[in-house]
Amino acid sequence: MQSFTSLSALFEEQFNKRHFPDEPKNLYDASQYILKIGGKRVRPVAVLMGNELFSDIDPEAYHAANAVELFHNFSLVHDDIMDKAPLRRGVPTVHMNYGESTALLAGDVMLVAAYEYLNKISSSHLHSIMSLFNKTAKEVCEGQQLDMDFEKREQVSLDEYVNMITLKTSVLLAASLQMGAIMGGASIGNREHLFGFGKNLGIAFQVQDDYLDCFGDPEKFGKQIGGDILANKKTFLMIHAMEVANPVQQKELTVLLHSNPDDKVERVLQLFHDCKADAWAASLKEKYYDVAMKHLEDVAVLNSRKEELHKLAQYLLQRDS
Amino acid sequence: MQSFTSLSALFEEQFNKRHFPDEPKNLYDASQYILKIGGKRVRPVAVLMGNELFSDIDPEAYHAANAVELFHNFSLVHDDIMDKAPLRRGVPTVHMNYGESTALLAGDVMLVAAYEYLNKISSSHLHSIMSLFNKTAKEVCEGQQLDMDFEKREQVSLDEYVNMITLKTSVLLAASLQMGAIMGGASIGNREHLFGFGKNLGIAFQVQDDYLDCFGDPEKFGKQIGGDILANKKTFLMIHAMEVANPVQQKELTVLLHSNPDDKVERVLQLFHDCKADAWAASLKEKYYDVAMKHLEDVAVLNSRKEELHKLAQYLLQRDS
Structure with a gap:
């Protein structure tokens, strides 16, 4: 098994090119633009890692990896329109x-171009890869719709939020690993465990993301602290705090959610702390991490082959061990 | 060969259902909404006709037909957003x-759902159908981009306009027929002639559409006369008039394109008439019709099998014979 870094370099080597015709220039320059501003390429590399867990990398796995990365960027472009986001990775959207x-x-x-890459996969794998890809693509759209629906609602339960996050962000990581597993000839049981690993890892990652938005080191996190609070987002911490807060705290949180005082971030963070939402989030992340690792354990291949996926999980979740 | 009407009924029978899950309700109700408001279903029926020209209809042709209709409606939904159109087929967009x-x-x-239908096609045809579908899907997007680009330009040549119309509207009809031909086991040569038939028929249809916007019977046409003129659209007639007008007429057209007097439609129509743009458009439509029919002639099957496609062309182009 090669490391994330090595596979990332292999992926980038063939991905770092123009994926579209020259004309109409406007259109295809816009598609190419988002691909050039980078990202960690976690999902396409997950395809390669999912493949290599079971066998040597099938050259066709790169088609699936490219399709996944194009799909991911398609969803970012459309999400940014819906969210009216001015910046992505520090540059204009x-x-x-x-x-x-x-x-x-x-x-x-870009979505059509993703299917062009899928169509390069030979017949034996095409149907099952396409089927998983289509299912996942719809789920990602469903997650985005739920996210928008939740913005208009006063209350969202933890279960509803986990479901939304799973659809919006986790299933694509899980499906990427599973596509690789299909390419690698994995059994249905092994594919499902690898999917479970990716799904729970993705949820743990989102818990961490919500946590870091509140309590992260601004320099390491790369975003403004309290961004979610200023946007009145329902996050893991907000949902939990609203659930466990005493009536006085609950009232203050509600007032803060409907107003914008200068010290809003500070006061919400204090309330999160008082409700122990920070400690709760840290343990929730561990819980999903543990479930993810249990799934990885249950994949029936030699433990030594799993080492790089283990490292990937630690890297994504900023763990030392 | 069955008639357009019979095949349309067969198509509708299996298409008239919910194509999406129940939840998230908002999202999938919106997708279902556009499918329910109808349309003539010309493209999916063209898939079935393209198939039946060469052999009995393969039950899998319905998957391709469904995919084509979903794709067409996907493009309408996105085009209506871009065009800020309030109405489609007489109801809110x-x-x-x-x-x-x-x-x-x-x-x-809807675009993903189109690929779900394609993925139901068995391996022997999947790659070639997907390849044609992907190529066409990109071309339709390119056509829409060119249409938007042209709105911002002072001058568009006839060749540029024909290219834009071909991409935006004709290739989907042509590709629909060709997908049917693939399903029917047609030779490459026959597929190409059928594509040529659909492409030229589509262009002739657009010439007619531009003509009827100016000189149609408002009751039969179903739209306001002069809509394109009021929107300052570059149409077949406008482009030709600008090319052949004398300096005085050209100046008046330019002034009218940049102002909105009460009698704008009337005056532009008079100029079109003075430039003989109406007669020119009628003969241009005939030219493309003739090319289309020549391609149909060159498809190597018995003439009697071609009768229904002949009738379809006459129906679309409102010809008596």
């Missing part, structure tokens, strides 16, 4: 640079 | 009813 209509179309052609 | 973000996502899941 596609719709800010090219206009909303072109960004919408640029997303559309 | 998806984004007017469900909001822009949900309409965007509803389009996305």
Whole structure:
């Protein structure tokens, strides 16, 4: 098994090119733009790692990896339009640079380009990869819809939030690993355990993301602390705090959610701390991490082959061991 | 060969159902909404006709037909967002009813659902159908981008306009027929002639559409006369008039394109008439019709099998013979 870093370099080597025709320039430059601004390429590398867990990497796994990365970026372009986000990875979003209509179309052609890569996969794997890809693509859209629906609601339960996060962010990581497993000839049972590993790892990652938005080191986290609080987002911490707060705290949280005092972030963080939402989030992340690792354990291959996936989990969840 | 009407009924019988899960309700109701408001289903029926030209209809042709109809409606939903269109087929557009973000996502899941239907096609045809579908899908997006690009330009040549129309509207009809031909086991040569038939028929249809917008019977046409003129659209007639007008007429057209007097439609129509753009458009439509029919002639099957496609062309182009 090769490391995430090595596989990432192998992936990038063949991905770092223009994926679209030259004309119409506007359209395809917009699609290429988002691909060039990078990202960690976790999902496509997960395809390669899922494959290599079971056998040597099938050259066709790169087609699936490319499709997954194109799909991921398609979803970012459309999400940014919906969220009216001005920046992505520190630079202007596609719709800010090219206009909303072109960004919408640029997303559309990226989704089609993802299927062009899938169609390079030979017949024996095509149906099962496409089936998983389609299911996942719909789920990611469902997650985005739920996220928007939740913004308009006063209350969201923890279960509902976990379901939304699972659809919006975790299933794509899980499906990427599983596509690799299909390419690697894994049994149904092994594929499912690898999916479970990715899904729970993805949820743990989101718990961490919500936690770091509140209590992270701004320099390491790379985003403004309290961004979710200022946007009145229902996060793991907010949902839990609303559930366990005493009536006085609950009232203060509600008032803060409907107003924008200068010390809003500070006061919400204090309330989170008083409700022990921070400690709870830390233990929730561990819980999902443990479930993820149990699934990895249950994949029936030699433990030594699993080492790099273990390291990937530790890297994503910023763990030392 | 069955008639368009019979095949349309067969298509509708299996298409007239919910194509999406129940939840999230918002999202999938929006996708279902556009499918329910109908349309003539020309493209999916073209898949079935393209198949039956060469052999009995393969039950799998319905998967391709469903995919084509879902794709067509996906493109309508996204185009309506970009064009800020309030109405489609006389009822509010998806984004007017469900909001822009949900309409965007509803389009996305329709495109994925189209690929779900394609993935039901067995291995022997899947790669070639997918390849044609992907190529066409990108071309339709390119056509929409060019249409938007042209709106911002002062001048568009006839060749550029024909290319845009071909991509935006004709290739999908042509590809639908060709997908049917693939299902029917047609030779490459026959597939290409059938594609040529559909492509030229589609262009002729657009020439007619541009003509009827100016000189149609408002009751039969179903739209307001002069809609394109009021929207300052570059149409076949406008482009030709600008090319052949004398300097005085050209100046008046330019002034009218940049102003909105009460009698704008009337005056532009008079100029079109003075430039003989109406007669030119009628003969241009005939030219593309003739090319289409020549391609149909060159398809190597018995003439008697071609009768229904002949009738389809006459129906679409409102010809008596």
